[in-house]
Amino acid sequence: MDASKAFKKSRTTIYEALKNGELSRDHDGLIDLSELIRVYGNPIAVQSSTRTEQVQKDVQVHVQSEVENVLKDQISLLKNQLDLANQREKSLMQHIEDLTHRIEFKGTLEQPKQENINQLNESTNSNIATDPRPQDESNYDRLTTSENKRIPVPEHVEPEPKKRGFLSRFFLPYG
Secondary structure: OOOHHHHHOOOHHHHHHHOOOOOOOOOOOOOOOHHHHHHHOHHHOOOOOOOHHHHHHHHHHHHHHHHHHHHHHHHHHHHHHHHHHHHHHHHHHHHHHHHHHHHHHHHHHHHHHHHHHHHHHHHHOOOOOOOOHHHHHHOOOOOOOOOOOOOOOOOOOOOOOOOOOOOOOOOOOOO
């Protein structure tokens, strides 16, 4: 049926050609395309394929131009996003620089304040009662001493006996 449509021949014409021996069947009972082309020439679909190829080329050109347009749009979108990211980075770097300057400025302001606090502490310390113990004793924490005491280490330490399994306690001699 496909052969009759492709070559514009009736089924009876094809069966008569088979009966007369003009066409031959394959081992599976089907007619090979090369046999049909040998007897009837190129199929009608192949003859009109030049027109089909032109249509396909036109479609390919159209699809290719559409793809190019989409790609150009994506490139312009990516360029815009890159510009925005660069602007954000620049503003954030400026913000970091401003914060760094503020920290440095605050550090210079705190140094005189720290000196004032130290002077204030010294003046108040003279009015506060202090610990009557001498300074050396106040640092004494009863854990460390100024002497180097040695801890005696026994000269001979016996190794622990080899551990034995449950059954070896009953069946193997102790040793």
